[in-house]
Amino acid sequence: MEHLNIPASPERSLEGWPDWSILIVDDEQGMLNFLVKTLAPRCHFVMSASSAEEGMEWLRGHHVDLVILDISLPGKSGVTWLKELREQGFTGEVILITAFADLETAIEALRAGASDFVLKPFRVPQILNAVKHCHERSRLRRENFVLRRALTPPRAGGPSLVGGSEQISALRKSITRVAPMPSTVLLQGESGTGKELVARELHAQSPRAAHPFVPVNCAAVSPDLIESELFGHARGAFSGATRTREGLFHYAQGGTLFLDEVAELPLAIQATLLRAIEDLKIRPVGSEQLMSVNLRVIAATNRRLSDAVAAGRFRQDLFFRLQVVDLTLPPLRDHKSDIPALVAHFMDQLAPALGVPPLQITDAEMIFLQQYHWPGNVRELRNLIERSLILGSLNVSALYPGESPSPADAGAPTDLHTLEKRHILSVLESVQGDKTQAAQLLGVSRRTLERRVLEWGLPPGSGR
Missing domain, CATH: 1.10.8.60 (Helicase, Ruva Protein; domain 3)
Known part of the structure; x- marks a missing residue:
């Protein structure tokens, strides 16, 4: 079993690919070498295995975006293993490849949950196009998830901040100045002052506007599940984790992650969050692999974080990291x-x-x-x-x-x-x-x- 982690070459990589992790499963060493050589310079992480059993070992400990899978494998066939993966909850893309195929085989592969079907022998452009289509499918699925999660988006075409008072005018100017910057933003203000509205406006005026805005209420998630909710988890990571699940950091790729009620985060997760924001890398619960993320974090709280720091309920280093830009929303009174x-x-x-x-x-x-x-x-x-x-x-x-x-x-x-x-x-x-x-x-x-x-x-x- 071979493990490669080769940085993507800027002149050869396609848009979005350097963040992807790919598992190649084929019992022909020549095909493995060809696919690894083709994909490793373009992707974040490339793994290879010669059987379904070896491939399963990789999936147990690593996050995988795409599996390129040969149908004819020793022992368990590619189609049989694919059916098992889907039943276990694997949601990544899968490209099936084979040298012996007919229409019936192709139909069976698609019914088993394959994203694409490629016949051997194939050239580099063919496999790159197949991977590109899978990347686009994954992006659309992620955006659909975000749209379903954001239940109360602002009214289309409506004003974001209403009012001409001195306080609201100053806030509006601050948003215009801060929005294009990549810096982390901390929004402080009483309940009901419109912190999520301001976060959405910061996102809408930023270069990330075309990518997802993912809100999460930290106070509404069980402390036992918040790490999995944010970073995802591998199958078997804890009791009840019957399938691999991607976290909200993953779904916010390219866009903005809004951490509402951030003061309610348990101390145990605050160090992990700090490292994720600083390094822009996350490790799903139960996984051995670090996954690169590209996003902006906006946090909000209706309590004074400085008081929480003084009381020992919030890490000072995380407070400073979130408070790169601090905007305070005025109460209506x-x-x-x-x-x-x-x-x-x-x-x-x-x-x-x-x-x-x-x-x-x-x-x-x-x-x-x-x-x-x-x-x-x-x-x-x-x-x-x-x-x-x-x-x-x-x-x-x-x-x-x-x-x-x-x-x-x-x-x-x-x-x-x-x-x-x-x-x-x-x-x-x-x-x-x-x-x-x-x-x-x-x-x-x-x-x-x-x-x-x-x-x-x-x-x-x-x-x-």
């Missing part, structure tokens, strides 16, 4: 002058999607909206507009219990903290104390809601 534009934007965006006419907001109602503290920031405002469109009116009395908005009293001084407390308690009452549902309606995390309730001296167990 600091740029309330943008509320009218945001309301109009959400009306235009949500009314057609819900199939209802937009609402007319009176001057008094708008003033009341601008008086409110907005603990859930822009997300809470969006949720209020959506709820109001469904109900058919902007019920300000629900936002401010006990208040009756009118032009006469709309400008009266208001205790914002009292209004916030009344509003949150009103929402809790409307959902029978269900804190999870109330947090969703308010556009804040359940943890933030529980902290507010404790500040007001209510029992920790009040609500669900």
